[in-house]
Amino acid sequence: MVKICCIGAGYVGGPTMAVIAVKCPAIEVVVVDISKPRIDAWNSDKLPIYEPGLDEVVKACRGKNLFFSTDVEKHVAEADIIFVSVNTPTKTRGLGAGKAADLTYWESAARMIADVSKSDKIVVEKSTVPVKTAEAIEKILTHNSKGINYQILSNPEFLAEGTAIEDLFKPDRVLIGGRETPEGRKAVQALKEVYAHWVPEENIITTNLWSAELSKLAANAFLAQRISSVNAMSALCEATGANVSEVSYAIGKDSRIGPKFLNASVGFGGSCFQKDILNLVYICECNGLPEVANYWKQVIKINDYQKSRFVNRVVSSMFNTVSGKKVAILGFAFKKDTGDTRETPAIDVCKGLLGDKAHVSIYDPEVTEDQIQRDLAMNKFDWDHPMHLQPASPSAIKQELDYQKIFDNMQKPAFIFDGRNVVDAEKLRGIGFIVYSIGKPLDAWLKDMPAIA
């Protein structure tokens, strides 16, 4: 029986291991973490993260071939394949602060593996890491090896939060990078066999280590670039009277462009896009490629611009001040179907409004008040450090809003600013609201009050 141990019971490690366990009943999967509250939550009825379908998968195999434990060393020592899925936040201090990945957690995991291992191991990089991290990890492991053979693989995860289970069940592709030596190929084959339980062979791509590591950063950079491109267009649409949804639809019909990931928004958030692009930018700079670094940096600049443009629009439409005005924020997580608030654009929007002394009330069914308070008090890049422990909160009560009633209770003129283009703007205008949708033709009121950039 193959034994798998995953270090790090987070958004990636937890769901990924649960799916491996459910698809491979003959494999024992243990997920370990240094955080006791996290492991306790994984062993309880209220899992530490909310993902549609996750509860069912965990319930189907927990206690059979899926286990959650804080006994990190024991399970690492027993495993044949070790996935490392610890956090890799952006450095907040020292060399590369604000850009480079902080590999402290990775390094301590690697040192621990070297300390406790008594048999050969395949060590799999699951968390996104800078290119050539495998080389550093290899050095730590082999310099402390006591004759044990370690094979390092890069197997980046492409799941998106909110659709993690669906993405894991039917991945577009699984990517495995390894050393191009007989032992390396053997390790790649061993991991391939795990995924082959449910992923068609033609969807399992094998490459060299560096290609796999870079592909993950490149994929996230390309995805984020699409959003910044469409968001840049949304500003131009508002200025000209074009409609960004119509533009997205029209360009997406070109099969070379494709229809997905072209929704204009208040900006992208989440734990990956910004972090991975900053990482890419830093790697380019370190490799003497400032032009390439600046090219990718622009994707983040447009994202920041889009968030401040939104705040400016809100403030300018209310006579250039929101001081003392009541603003309700509906939704705080970085996207729907998740309680994750890491890098959510809502933080920048709320901070912008609070900076102008608005009275802000925030509601998100998946996020606790505590978490919101912490996020708004936190400095940039601190969010991915251990203090960020997502509490279990999925109340998941889907409520229909009675906009007529809301309108009746509001001071007039009453405004709705839609950062996701999800409301039925025409219906709301019918009630009497002034509605702002991103990249759509502006209501007369908003045209008369141009946002100051």
Ligand code: UDX
């Ligand atoms: C992303 C990648 O999709 C995933 O492959 C990778 O493994 C991790 O990073 P995630 O951050 O979980 O996943 O969510 P994603 O669905 O990509 O959304 C990221 C952000 O972009 C969200 O804030 C979302 O609202 C925003 N977005 C997405 C848009 O603004 N417009 C779009 O068209 C799509």
Ligand code: ADP
């Ligand atoms: P991701 O979104 O990449 O899954 P998370 O922050 O959700 O990241 O999860 C990473 C997990 O890794 C955290 O629960 C953290 O406690 C755990 N972790 C960090 N370092 C170690 C370590 N050395 N040993 C075990 N677990 C660790």
